[in-house]
Amino acid sequence: xxxxxxxxxxxxxxxxxxxxxxxxxxxxxxxxxxxxxxxxxxxxxxxxxxxxxxxxxxxxxxxxxxxxxxxxxxxxxxxxxxxxxxxxxxxxxxxxxxxxxxxxxxxxxxxxxxxxxxxxxxxxxxxxxxxxxxxxxxxxxxxxxxxxxxxxxxxxxxxxxxxxxxxxxxxxxxxxxxxxxxxxxxxxxxxxxxxxxxxxxxxxxxxxxxxxxxxxxxxxxxxxxxxxxxxxxxxxxxxxxxxxxxxxxxxxxxxxxxxxxxxxxxxxxxxxxxxxxxxxxxxxxxxxxxxxxxxxxxxxxxxxxxxxxxxxxxxxxxxxxxxxxxxxxxxxxxxxxxxxxxxxxxxxxxxxxxxxxxxxxxxxxxxxxxxxxxxxxxxxxxxxxxxxxxxxxxxxxxxxxxxxxxxxxxxxxxxxxxxxx
Amino acid sequence: xxxxxxxxxxxxxxxxxxxxxxxxxxxxxxxxxxxxxxxxxxxxxxxxxxxxxxxxxxxxxxxxxxxxxxxxxxxxxxxxxxxxxxxxxxxxxxxxxxxxxxxxxxxxxxxxxxxxxxxxxxxxxxxxxxxxxxxxxxxxxxxxxxxxxxxxxxxxxxxxxxxxxxxxxxxxxxxxxxxxxxxxxxxxxxxxxxxxxxxxxxxxxxxxxxxxxxxxxxxxxxxxxxxxxxxxxxxxxxxxxxxxxxx
Ligand code: SF4
Ligand code: SF4
Numbered sequence: 308x309x310x311x312x313x314x315x316x317x318x319x320x321x322x323x324x325x326x327x328x329x330x331x332x333x334x335x336x337x338x339x340x341x342x343x344x345x346x347x348x349x350x351x352x353x354x355x356x357x358x359x360x361x362x363x364x365x366x367x368x369x370x371x372x373x374x375x376x377x378x379x380x381x382x383x384x385x386x387x388x389x390x391x392x393x394x395x396x397x398x399x400x401x402x403x404x405x406x407x408x409x410x411x412x413x414x415x416x417x418x419x420x421x422x423x424x425x426x427x428x429x430x431x432x433x434x435x436x437x438x439x440x441x442x443x444x445x446x447x448x449x450x451x452x453x454x455x456x457x458x459x460x461x462x463x464x465x466x467x468x469x470x471x472x473x474x475x476x477x478x479x480x481x482x483x484x485x486x487x488x489x490x491x492x493x494x495x496x497x498x499x500x501x502x503x504x505x506x507x508x509x510x511x512x513x514x515x516x517x518x519x520x521x522x523x524x525x526x527x528x529x530x531x532x533x534x535x536x537x538x539x540x541x542x543x544x545x546x547x548x549x550x551x552x553x554x555x556x557x558x559x560x561x562x563x564x565x566x567x568x569x570x571x572x573x574x575x576x577x578x579x580x581x582x583x584x585x586x587x588x589x590x591x592x593x594x595x596x597x598x599x600x601x602x603x604x605x606x607x608x609x610x611x612x613x614x615x616x617x618x619x620x621x622x623x624x625x626x627x628x629x630x631x632x633x634x635x636x637x638x639x640x641x642x643x644x645x646x647x648x649x650x651x652x653x654x655x656x657x658x659x660x661x662x663x664x665x666x667x668x669x670x671x672x673x674x675x676x677x678x679x680x681x682x683x684x685x686x687x688x689x690x691x692x693x694x695x696x697x698x699x700x701x702x703x704x705x706x707x708x709x710x711x712x713x714x715x716x717x718x719x720x721x722x723x724x725x726x727x728x
Numbered sequence: 729x730x731x732x733x734x735x736x737x738x739x740x741x742x743x744x745x746x747x748x749x750x751x752x753x754x755x756x757x758x759x760x761x762x763x764x765x766x767x768x769x770x771x772x773x774x775x776x777x778x779x780x781x782x783x784x785x786x787x788x789x790x791x792x793x794x795x796x797x798x799x800x801x802x803x804x805x806x807x808x809x810x811x812x813x814x815x816x817x818x819x820x821x822x823x824x825x826x827x828x829x830x831x832x833x834x835x836x837x838x839x840x841x842x843x844x845x846x847x848x849x850x851x852x853x854x855x856x857x858x859x860x861x862x863x864x865x866x867x868x869x870x871x872x873x874x875x876x877x878x879x880x881x882x883x884x885x886x887x888x889x890x891x892x893x894x895x896x897x898x899x900x901x902x903x904x905x906x907x908x909x910x911x912x913x914x915x916x917x918x919x920x921x922x923x924x925x926x927x928x929x930x931x932x933x934x935x936x937x938x939x940x941x942x943x944x945x946x947x948x949x950x951x952x953x954x955x956x957x958x959x960x961x962x963x964x965x966x967x968x969x970x971x972x973x974x975x
Contacts, residue, residue, distance in 0.1 A: 362970075370746065474932045
């Protein structure tokens with residue numbers, strides 16, 4: 308029995324490791340481990356006031372901070388039966404989409420592009436003045452600027468608050484953003500071609516996992532009150548525990564605690580499969596790409612996002628800044644609240660229990676990477692079943708994990724070893 | 729000590745959200761210029777080569793220390809860097825990571841069920857509890873300008889002057905209306921270290937104190953104002969301890 312270890316996994320967010328066990332020269336078992344130090348967010352919010360929670364949980368992860376803050380707010384607002392004013396909802400969607408743009412651009416250009424160019428990292432490409440790398444970095448910067456204008460800060464945005472948002476961005480900033488957006492809308496079709504070519508990716512088997520996303524309506528599923536999976540099956544978000552079988556239990560291992568319909572796949576590829584308006588329209592069928600189709604899906608989603616951002620910025624230009632931005636609570640109500648959002652990497656669920664005095668009694672956070680972790684090992688097993696060369700095995704496993712765009716900082720809420728043999 | 733460019737720099741990450749690092753990576757327009765004067769030997773978000781050098785000019789540290797192996801890495805780092813700089817609230821005071829109250833093992837069990845024993849951890853702490861720290865860049869996350877200025881100052885053998893005034897003063901300079909007075913909002917501006925140009929209050933959002941407490945802060949006066957604004961003692965304690973102010 309030979310054991311190959313890829314540690315640390317390079318060009319993923321956070322610290323993770325893959326272990327490959329070989330028997331008689333062939334792949335026998337795969338383990339994917341996420342090794343971040345635990346930060347215990349679900350426990351540190353307990354006993355705190357409900358309106359403190361969003362400010363704390365956004366610190367789970369910098370790249371996904373907007374998604375975490377917005378999902379926490381949504382869950383707490385559901386809990387207290389508050390609907391944010393329409394203008395606030397528009398601003399929040401803009402913020403979330405700015406996050407998507409930034410995160411997808413980071414993944415495609417900083418983490419995936421080096422694979423396609425066979426270089427160790429993006430810095431090498433930038434030193435070479437590679438035009439694609441340079442453009443990608445600028446696109447990422449645009450996503451950041453959006454977040455800064457709408458959120459007040461690139462990382463850990465301060466504008467979204469319980470009941471709505473605090474301020475309306477200045478008109479001049481909105482106009483500048485819109486101008487820059489037009490530039491990106493024009494050049495994106497050319498910029499993305501690298502990521503759409505089948506020849507750029509390793510050979511792959513069909514994707515494992517049932518696609519799962521929030522009920523995708525015309526807006527960016529910010530009000531994700533329902534979950535959508537498989538062939539048009541809808542359930543209320545509050546039923547996520549049964550669906551996912553999330554909790555780690557002393558008496559059972561991850562395999563047994565999988566929900567009935569799982570394992571699930573979440574992220575851009577799952578969204579592309581489920582949402583009609585996000586369907587991939589390319590010459591090569593997306594299936595041929597296997598899990599690497601997630602890169603394709605992200606690239607096509609950037610195109611979709613750039614269009615949607617245009618609509619939202621137009622709404623802002625026509626809006627009356629004096630419109631209400633925030634609802635205030637007359638009286639604190641205790642209860643249970645759940646919200647699901649499409650974070651850049653997929654389905655993100657926040658769930659809180661609050662007592663009558665507004666103090667948090669329990670919290671549960673399910674991240675996209677924690678959901679995908681179950682299929683990663685199985686996908687490596689399937690894709691690399693016939694591979695014998697050790698170096699190619701390690702490299703191949705790494706590229707498969709990278710294709711999921713895992714966010715390990717986020718996922719350490721639920722650390723466990725995933726086996727597949 | 730004046731360093732000769734390009735100086736070698738290692739960015740080391742411990743328990744954190746990667747936000748401090750992301751702020752530097754987000755200085756897109758300055759990255760090329762930076763690359764000319766700084767040789768980046770370690771920077772986990774962009775590349776995961778771990779630095780093998782025996783001596784490094786500057787070590788920038790992000791994140792708090794929570795496990796024995798992190799502590800070992802920190803000590804090893806201290807031995808090989810000439811200057812060690814703590815970046816961000818996590819490295820300075822433990823940051824939001826340190827808010828877990830009570831029995832840590834119990835919290836671990838709550839979140840990770842049967843797998844708690846796999847982790848050998850202790851309460852998150854700032855790096856100054858373990859090693860000598862030569863410079864600090866506060867914030868959660870730090871301001872981009874401050875990150876670049878600090879690196880620039882190191883290149884010239886110095887360190888940027890420390891702010892001594894509270895965020896409140898920056899609000900006055902910007903002629904912002906006072907949120908404490910106008911909205912009875914729990915703004916920590918009066919006791920928080922300035923340097924962000926009153927980022928949040930300028931947008932109408934109360935300061936959450938992410939840059940830490942200013943020297944000679946008038947805590948009693950703030951407490952009185954908060955009580956008048958309708959906060960309970962517990963609310964005040966929670967608000968103050970978020971960024972390292974012991975209750
Ligand atoms: S100080 Fe704040 S931004 Fe920096 S790593 Fe810690 S939580 Fe993230
Ligand atoms: S105003 Fe306060 S919370 Fe906002 S950035 Fe400055 S110190 Fe941090």
